[in-house]
Amino acid sequence: MTPEIDPKGTVLLVEDNPDDVALTLRAFKKNHFMNPVVVAKDGAEALDYLFCEGEHAGRDPHDLPALMLLDLKLPKVDGMEVLRRVRADERTKLLRVVILTTSREQQDLVTSYELGANSYVRKPVDFDEFVAAVGQLGFYWLMLNEPPRPRGGLG
Amino acid sequence: MPRSDSRPPEGSSRSAFGLFTAGARSTRVMLLAVLVALIAGAWGLHVIERQFRVELSNRLEASLGAVASSLEAWRSDRLREVQSWAGRDAIEAALGEPKGSSKARDLKALDRELNLSGEGMGYLGFWLLDAEGRVVLPVGGVGPEAPEERELARQALAGRSWMSHPFLGRLSDPHAAPRALLSVAAPVKDGEGRILGALLLRMAGDAMERQLQAGESGRTGETLAFDRSGLLLCDSRFEDQLRSIGLIGSDPSQDRALLHLVLKDPGGNLMKGYSPTTPPGSWLLTHDVTGALSGQRGENLDGYRDYRGVTVVGAWRWVDSLDLGLAINMDRSEAFEPFVAVRRVLLSGLLLLLSAAILSVWFWARETVQARRRARAEAKLRRLNRELELRVAQRTSQMEAANKELEAFAYSVSHDLRAPLRGIDGFSQALMEDYGDQLDESGRHYLTRVRAGTQRMGLLIDDLLRLSRVSRAQIEPAKVDLSSLAREVVEDLRQQEPERKVTVTIQAPLPAFGDPHLLKIALDNLLGNAWKYTSRKADAAIEMGTIQEEGGHAFFVKDDGAGFDMAYAHKLFGVFQRLHSVEEFPGTGVGLATVARIIHRHGGRIWAAGAPEKGATFFFTLPEEGA
Numbered sequence: 001m002t003p004e005i006d007p008k009g010t011v012l013l014v015e016d017n018p019d020d021v022a023l024t025l026r027a028f029k030k031n032h033f034m035n036p037v038v039v040a041k042d043g044a045e046a047l048d049y050l051f052c053e054g055e056h057a058g059r060d061p062h063d064l065p066a067l068m069l070l071d072l073k074l075p076k077v078d079g080m081e082v083l084r085r086v087r088a089d090e091r092t093k094l095l096r097v098v099i100l101t102t103s104r105e106q107q108d109l110v111t112s113y114e115l116g117a118n119s120y121v122r123k124p125v126d127f128d129e130f131v132a133a134v135g136q137l138g139f140y141w142l143m144l145n146e147p148p149r150p151r152g153g154l155g
Numbered sequence: 156m157p158r159s160d161s162r163p164p165e166g167s168s169r170s171a172f173g174l175f176t177a178g179a180r181s182t183r184v185m186l187l188a189v190l191v192a193l194i195a196g197a198w199g200l201h202v203i204e205r206q207f208r209v210e211l212s213n214r215l216e217a218s219l220g221a222v223a224s225s226l227e228a229w230r231s232d233r234l235r236e237v238q239s240w241a242g243r244d245a246i247e248a249a250l251g252e253p254k255g256s257s258k259a260r261d262l263k264a265l266d267r268e269l270n271l272s273g274e275g276m277g278y279l280g281f282w283l284l285d286a287e288g289r290v291v292l293p294v295g296g297v298g299p300e301a302p303e304e305r306e307l308a309r310q311a312l313a314g315r316s317w318m319s320h321p322f323l324g325r326l327s328d329p330h331a332a333p334r335a336l337l338s339v340a341a342p343v344k345d346g347e348g349r350i351l352g353a354l355l356l357r358m359a360g361d362a363m364e365r366q367l368q369a370g371e372s373g374r375t376g377e378t379l380a381f382d383r384s385g386l387l388l389c390d391s392r393f394e395d396q397l398r399s400i401g402l403i404g405s406d407p408s409q410d411r412a413l414l415h416l417v418l419k420d421p422g423g424n425l426m427k428g429y430s431p432t433t434p435p436g437s438w439l440l441t442h443d444v445t446g447a448l449s450g451q452r453g454e455n456l457d458g459y460r461d462y463r464g465v466t467v468v469g470a471w472r473w474v475d476s477l478d479l480g481l482a483i484n485m486d487r488s489e490a491f492e493p494f495v496a497v498r499r500v501l502l503s504g505l506l507l508l509l510s511a512a513i514l515s516v517w518f519w520a521r522e523t524v525q526a527r528r529r530a531r532a533e534a535k536l537r538r539l540n541r542e543l544e545l546r547v548a549q550r551t552s553q554m555e556a557a558n559k560e561l562e563a564f565a566y567s568v569s570h571d572l573r574a575p576l577r578g579i580d581g582f583s584q585a586l587m588e589d590y591g592d593q594l595d596e597s598g599r600h601y602l603t604r605v606r607a608g609t610q611r612m613g614l615l616i617d618d619l620l621r622l623s624r625v626s627r628a629q630i631e632p633a634k635v636d637l638s639s640l641a642r643e644v645v646e647d648l649r650q651q652e653p654e655r656k657v658t659v660t661i662q663a664p665l666p667a668f669g670d671p672h673l674l675k676i677a678l679d680n681l682l683g684n685a686w687k688y689t690s691r692k693a694d695a696a697i698e699m700g701t702i703q704e705e706g707g708h709a710f711f712v713k714d715d716g717a718g719f720d721m722a723y724a725h726k727l728f729g730v731f732q733r734l735h736s737v738e739e740f741p742g743t744g745v746g747l748a749t750v751a752r753i754i755h756r757h758g759g760r761i762w763a764a765g766a767p768e769k770g771a772t773f774f775f776t777l778p779e780e781g782a
Binding site: 017019020022023026102104106123124125126127128130 | 576
C-alpha cells in the first residue's frame with residue numbers, strides 16, 4: 001500500500017438502499033472506475049469495517065479505503081454519527097469522506113461540513129445527471145486530489 | 156438604586172396595605188371621639204335647657220310678683236287718697252244739716268275746689284252722694300249709672316272703701332260715647348262715725364296700666380289683668396294686629412282691647428293666617444286664664460296658645476285683694492331665643508363634627524372598597540396573565556411539535572420520496588441502454604415517457620419542498636434593494652437562455668424591508684414566470700417598478716407575454732393551479748403559491764391583472780420598516 005495517488009484504492013460505499021447501490025455501481029462502471037467497492041448497508045457496518053470490528057475483526061486495520069461515499073439517512077447509526085466517529089478517531093480522521101445523499105436540507109449540508117466532510121454531493125433524480133456527478137467526484141477524489149500522508153504508523 | 160427600581164410593585168403594594176390599616180385605626184379612634192362628643196353634646200344641651208327653664212320660670216314668677224305688689228300698693232294709695240278726701244271738713248259739712256242759703260254757696264265753692272284739686276291729681280271727675288245715694292255734687296249731676304259704679308257707691312255707703320274694676324261709663328256729657336273709667340270710693344263719716352254719704356273719685360280706665368307695664372319685657376312680653384269672665388282689664392301690646400285680624404272692632408267705642416277682649420283660645424295662630432272653624436262665642440278661655448280662675452298659681456314653659464293663637468309661655472295667679480287675675484306671657488319663640496341660639500351653635504358644631512366623621516368614614520370606606528377592587532382586579536389580571544402564559548406555552552410547544560413533525564416529514568420527503576424516483580429513472584435508463592435493441596420503437600417511447608414522468612415528479616417534489624421551506628423559514632427582515640435582487644435574477648435567466656431577446660426595465664433603486672433570502676425566491680418566481688410566459692414572443696419586454704397604492708406603494712412585475720383570463724385570477728395563487736398546459740409552458744403550479752406565501756408571511760398583499768395574449772402584471776406590497 002503506497003499512500004501516493006491510488007487509482008486502485010478501495011471505495012467504501014455506505015448505502016442502505018439496494019437500488020442506489022446498484023445505480024452507484026453502474027455509474028462507477030459507466031465512468032470506467034476499476035476500484036474495488038465495499039458496500040456497508042448501515043452506519044454500524046461501516047464503522048465495523050473501518051475499525052476492523054465485529055464481522056470485519058480479521059481485517060488489516062491499516063488498510064483504509066481511499067474514499068468513503070456516505071449516505072446520511074441510514075439504519076442503526078446515521079451518516080452524521082459515522083462521520084463524527086471517523087473524525088474523532090486518530091486512525092481515520094484524515095479519511096476522505098464524500099456525503100452522497102438525497103437530502104437537500106441546508107441544515108444537513110452545514111452540519112456535514114462542520115463535522116469535517118470533504119464534499120457534499122446531492123444525488124440527482126435524473127440518472128444521466130447522477131452518472132455525471134459520480135463520475136466527477138470519482139475523478140476528483142480518486143485521481144486528481146492528493147491525500148495527506150497519515151502521521152504515525154498507519155500509512 | 157437599581158434594587159428598589161427592580162421591585163416597585165411589591166414595595167408599592169406593601170405601603171398601600173400599611174396606609175389601609177393605619178386609616179382603619181385612625182378612623183375607629185375618630186368615630187369613638189365623635190360618639191363621645193355627641194353624647195356629651197346631647198347631655199350638655201339637656202343641662203343647659205333645664206337650667207334655662209329654671210331661670211325663665213324664676214323670671215316670670217318674679218315679674219308677676221312685682222306686678223301684683225305694685226298693683227296692690229297703687230290700689231292702697233288710691234284708697235288712702237279717696238279716704239283722705241272724704242275726711243275733709245268741707246265734705247262732711249256739705250253733707251251735714253242744711254244751713255240756709257249759705258249752703259248752696261258753700262256747695263258751689265266745694266264743687267270748684269274738688270274739680271280743681273281732682274284735675275291736679277289726675278282724676279277725671281267725682282260723685283259726692285248723701286246717705287240715701289242722692290247726688291250732692293256735682294250740682295245737677297245724674298249720679299253713678301254703670302253697675303260697677305253703683306255697686307261701688309253701695310259699698311261706700313255701707314262703710315267700705317273700695318276700688319272698681321275698669322268699666323264703661325260717661326263723664327259729664329251724657330251724649331258722649333262711653334269710655335273706660337275706674338273709680339275709687341270711700342264713705343264720708345261724721346265725728347261719731349255715722350255714715351253721711353260717699354265720695355267717688357273717677358279716673359281713666361287704663362289708670363292701672365302703668366303698674367302692669369312693669370311686667371312688659373322684650374318684644375312680646377306682656378302682663379294681662381282680667382276679671383272672672385276672662386274679660387281683659389287692660390290694654391294689649393298687640394292692638395294694631397288685633398284690629399287687623401278683627402279680634403277688636405274698628406268702631407271708636409270698641410277700638411281697644413280694654414274691656415272688649417275676652418281672653419279665649421282661637422284654636423290656631425291667627426297671626427299666621429289661621430281661620431277658626433268655630434265662632435268666637437264657643438272658644439274656651441286661654442290656658443293661663445283658666446288656671447288663674449281656678450284660684451291656682453301656675454306657670455307653663457312648654458307653651459300654650461294666647462288670645463292671638465300664638466304659642467306663649469307664662470305664669471299666672473289670682474289676686475284676691477284686687478279680685479282679678481294676672482298673667483304674664485311671652486311668645487315662646489322669644490322666651491327660648493337665647494336657648495335656641497345656644498342650641499343652634501352647639502348643634503351646628505355637633506353636626507359639623509358628625510359630617511366630618513361621616514365624610515371621613517365615607518372616604519375610608521371608598522378607599523377600602525377601591526383598594527379591595529384594585530387588589531381583586533390585580534389578582535384577576537395576574538391569574539389571566541398566568542393562564543395566558545400557560546396557554547401560550549402550550550400552544551408554542553404544540554406548534555413546535557407540529558413544526559418538528561413537519562420538518563421530519565419534509566426531510567423524509569426530500570430523502571425517501573426521491574430515492575425510488577431515482578431508481579425508476581436509473582433502471583429505465585439501464586433498460587434502455589442494455590436492452591434497448593430488444594425493444595421496438597413504442598417500447599422505447601414508453602421508457603422515455605417513464606423517465607419524463609419521474610423527472611416531472613422530481614420537480615414537483617423539489618417545488619413542494621421549497622414551498623414548505625418558505626412556510627417554515629424564520630423571517631429575518633432587513634433593508635433590501637429589490638432592484639439589485641431582480642437584476643441578479645434576470646442575469647441568471649439570461650445565462651440560461653442567452654438566445655432570448657428580452658428587454659428588461661427595472662426601476663432603481665427599489666428599497667424594501669424584508670427577508671432578503673425569501674424575497675429573492677419570490678423574485679425568482681415572478682421574474683422567472685415573466686421570462687417563461689414571454690418565451691413565444693420574438694421581442695419580449697419585462698418591467699419592474701412601483702406604483703402608488705392606497706396607503707403606500709406597491710411593487711409590480713409586468714410582462715407582455717401570454718397573460719391570463721381575469722376570470723381565473725383567483726386560481727393563480729393556489730398550489731398546483733395552472734392556467735396553461737405543461738406543453739404550452741412547463742411548470743408545476745407551485746411557484747406563485749410560494750410567492751404568495753412569502754408576501755403574506757411578510758404581512759403584504761399580492762394580486763394580479765392581465766388578459767389573454769396581453770401580458771400579466773403582478774402587484775405586491777411589503778410593510779414599511781417598523782410597521
